[in-house]
Amino acid sequence: DIQMTQSPSSLSASVGDRVTITCRASENIAKFLSWYQVKSGRAPRLLIYTASNLQRGVPSRFSGSGSGTDFTLIISGLQPEDCGTYYCQESYSVPYNFGQGTTLEMK
Amino acid sequence: EVQVVESGGGLVQPGGSLRLSCEASGFTFSEYEMHWARQAPGKGLEWISYIDVNGDTTYYPESMEGRFTSSRDNAKNSLFLQMSSLRVEDTAVYYCARANYFQGKYWYLDLWGRGTRVTVSA
Numbered sequence: 001d002i003q004m005t006q007s008p009s010s011l012s013a014s015v016g017d018r019v020t021i022t023c024r025a026s027e028n029i030a031k032f033l034s035w036y037q038v039k040s041g042r043a044p045r046l047l048i049y050t051a052s053n054l055q056r057g058v059p060s061r062f063s064g065s066g067s068g069t070d071f072t073l074i075i076s077g078l079q080p081e082d083c084g085t086y087y088c089q090e091s092y093s094v095p096y097n098f099g100q101g102t103t104l105e106m107k
Numbered sequence: 108e109v110q111v112v113e114s115g116g117g118l119v120q121p122g123g124s125l126r127l128s129c130e131a132s133g134f135t136f137s138e139y140e141m142h143w144a145r146q147a148p149g150k151g152l153e154w155i156s157y158i159d160v161n162g163d164t165t166y167y168p169e170s171m172e173g174r175f176t177s178s179r180d181n182a183k184n185s186l187f188l189q190m191s192s193l194r195v196e197d198t199a200v201y202y203c204a205r206a207n208y209f210q211g212k213y214w215y216l217d218l219w220g221r222g223t224r225v226t227v228s229a
Contacts, residue, residue: 031213032213034216036216038152043220043222044144044152044204044219046219049209049215049217050210053209087151089154089216094166095166097154098151098154099151101151101152
């Protein structure tokens with residue numbers, strides 16, 4: 001199985017900050033990597049697919065990069081509505097593991 | 108409106124069974140592969156199932172093989188997850204999600220429901 005490791009597990013940031021979340025795969029997954037935002041009681045939301053493609057309707061302050069084993073999600077200019085938990089997921093091989101999540105809170 | 112809506116969750120005893128449903132609307136359900144994922148209390152997302160457009164091919168994590176079965180009825184725009192031999196640790200919110208593709212090989216989950224809660228407890 002491919003293990004996905006995110007860091008940090010949690011962070012606190014202020015409005016307008018630049019936030020970086022990393023995701024490392026235990027083996028090469030090329031660009032088979034997506035990012036999701038989860039908020040309590042709501043449907044999870046796709047942010048980024050194929051490592052760096054912004055999903056339609058997602059604000060441009062979200063961006064993704066990386067390939068192979070190392071990936072990054074950046075939020076440039078944090079907004080209050082960006083609070084939640086962020087997950088990466090590999091779509092390279094079963095069991096299509098998610099990272100353990102990064103919980104983002106506002107200071 | 109393009110959406111998927113899960114139902115069928117509830118309280119079940121350990122060792123029991125439950126069938127979850129996911130009803131799709133606003134898109135041609137029969138053209139999309141579908142997945143199930145779950146989130147246990149205080150835990151992260153966990154992928155639990157894939158089914159192809161015809162229902163002929165399914166995948167599960169090894170830990171769920173034989174206990175969970177995914178199926179679909181394209182005529183009714185519905186996806187199902189049959190769960191048996193349920194354990195306390197299966198307690199979670201269960202989500203269905205639609206898979207979409209980029210360049211024909213990179214897939215991602217672009218449409219999720221709000222989930223249905225399953226509680227396994229005596």
